[in-house]
Amino acid sequence: MEGQELEAPKKKLVVIGGGIAGSLLAKSLQFLADVILIDPKEYFEIPWASLRSMVEPSFARRSVINHRDYFTNGRIITSSAINITETEVLTAEGHLIAYDYLVIATGHANRVPKTKTEKLNQYEADNEKINSAHSILIVGGGPTGVELAGEIAVDFPGKKVTLVHNGSRLLEFIGPKAGKKSLNWLISKKVEVILEQRVDLNHLSDEGKTYQTSEGETIRADCHFLCTGIPLGSAWLKETVLENNLDKHGRLMVDGNLRVKGRKNIFAIGDITNIPEIKQGYLAQKHALVAAKNLKLLMTGGKESKMATYEPGSVMAIVSLGRTSAVAQFPFTTISGCIPGLIKSRDLFVGKTRKQMGLDPLVVHD
């Protein structure tokens, strides 16, 4: 009608992956674009709170968050993306979803339950497994294995915990000092740590209660937890239009503005990218905010030359050791004990992350 301006239709933004990076990006742009979030599960989970949830299942009520709670104005497709073209995404359920802009944030491909209720039940089952065991074997000495050993050693000091790691030191993703400090702490809590050995994964059985290592050692334990690395969530991209955008490690190569190299309307954020920095959630969150800013600019007709540039982060990581201690690597020093523990170990940044997602840090409204 004369005198009335027609509003331009909103751009279609598809976000693949509802982890730390994808969820924050979807939340940030939900009122600016027509946002569609594709994730195989109905919820977002704070990964570094998962080990606490195994010793204290009620902790997961705040750290496992339904996508719908923070993403109130977009569409959620509970499925995995299996292919993309220049204009569409195909999901495992056979949906074809058109996009103007695409963000890939598929971090790590972990097989997890579909619903929050199933996830909370899984933590109850893990807790029961820990509770009913006298001795526990943890396989893997990266952050997951070390944090789980720390949680069990502090909350269940009577249990015999053995941690087997195939590398020559713990926490190989950060410096040797952090590995040594966490080893000393675990030993002080009577955790037996066996390095440079593998557990024979083909003959793992909870019933047998004996486990063989590559050096022929026999470990007796009532149960085990597998805490070995999870593969990157990029295998599905190998047969898509982005196959040549993957580096030899399977990471998506991005430019300084976080667009997939050579692509005008496809961004990648989080652990899936080849950004030369340590893979950490707080950096994945920074990627999300930079990409959101750039998408906003492009979607509102801004100039490409005005896009924000992402600067790789420095090596900084905190690994919790139970409820009050931690080991922290900062750019110029590595410390352990209650000071880094004060930063991370009590709430594991759950309140902070909930707040960033626009939720009450403390109270869960089911």
Ligand SMILES: Cc1cc2nc3c(=O)[nH]c(=O)nc-3n(C[C@H](O)[C@H](O)[C@H](O)COP(=O)(O)OP(=O)(O)OC[C@H]3O[C@@H](n4cnc5c(N)ncnc54)[C@H](O)[C@@H]3O)c2cc1C
């Ligand atoms: C034990 C442990 C402790 C940690 N502690 C910290 C810490 O204290 N601080 C910190 O900053 N970082 C920490 N990290 C690292 C942090 O968890 C990761 O860097 C972060 O999760 C990366 O976020 P992301 O969004 O890139 O990937 P992810 O969080 O892995 O999310 C990927 C999402 O993509 C989905 N997905 C995968 N494939 C597909 C597909 N084909 N289609 C659709 N969806 C798909 C997955 O379901 C998932 O939701 C820790 C990690 C671990 C394991």
